[in-house]
Amino acid sequence: MNAIISTSELVGELAGPHPPVLLDVRYQLGSPNLRPEYEKAHLPGAVFIDLESELAGAPGAGGRHPLPDLEVFGAAMRAAGVSPDRDVVVYDGGLGWASARAWWLLRWTGHPSVRVLDGGLAAWGGALTSEVPDPVPGTFVPAPGALPLLDADGAAALARTGLLLDARAGERYRGEVEPIDPVAGHIPGAVSAPTAENVAENGRLRPAAELAERFKSLGATGDIEVGVYCGSGVSAAQQILALDVAGIPAALYVGSWSEWSRDAGRPVAVGAEPQ
Secondary structure, three states, rough: OOOOEEHHHHHHHHHHHOOOOOEEEOOOEEEEEEEEHHHHEEEEEEEEHHHHOOOOOOEEEOOOOOOOOOOHHHHHHHHHOOOOOOOEEEOOOOOOOHHHHHHHHHHHHHOOOOOEEOOOOOOOOOEEEOOOOOOOOOOOOOOOOOOOOOOOHHHHHHHHOOEEEEOOOOOHHHOOOOOOOOOOOOOOOEEEEEHHHHHHHOOEEEOOOHHHHHHHOOOOOOOOOHHHHHHHOOOHHHHHHHHHHOOOOEEEEOOOHHOOOOOOOOOOOOOOOOO
């Protein structure tokens, strides 16, 4: 199944006999919870999911957005109506980072049919509502392990033996600025691959063939293991989504730079080259 869905496809499925569960995962780094924005206007039937409390654990040694407690995550999904035999569509405000994080978590924990609304809320164009739904509880129980996952040691090893992509902006990769984490730079051997370059000017993902060419130019030749990290495992999920659309499996380093840079014993590279 394609990892993304267009607005026209979603309109058709919502009008069909088996409409998908809709999850609204609007999120903005450094901003308050966006549930008030959801309550003002959202896709009809969509349930709000909070990234900070339901798609991530508490910040700490594992980074700013470590994996969530699976009991908390599973309860949030069931309360939203998620079941293993019902399709799920996720959207956010348009960047695709938060929705991809929800997509990745659901896929990693075994849900077979999850898609991201391409372009998010900004691409919808249809009717919105302020009515908060009360869905019938679902039956989804997370079973982790369906997608590959990296820890810090695994990311370091992959940077040497495979392809580790750094999804942050180029200036953070090069170590020129670091607005959030304690150390600037990148994991030695990682290749700069800003996730913003996966998106076209209209806010939607680039076509699969363009994405495949982009990742091939970065070293994803089809016979090499690929992993991705970012600042805290959110924007990297969008890169995993783009890789999936391009037909390239990839592992996520959830702790990402926010975990790596907390340990003074871990090496740090700066500059434009992987080193």
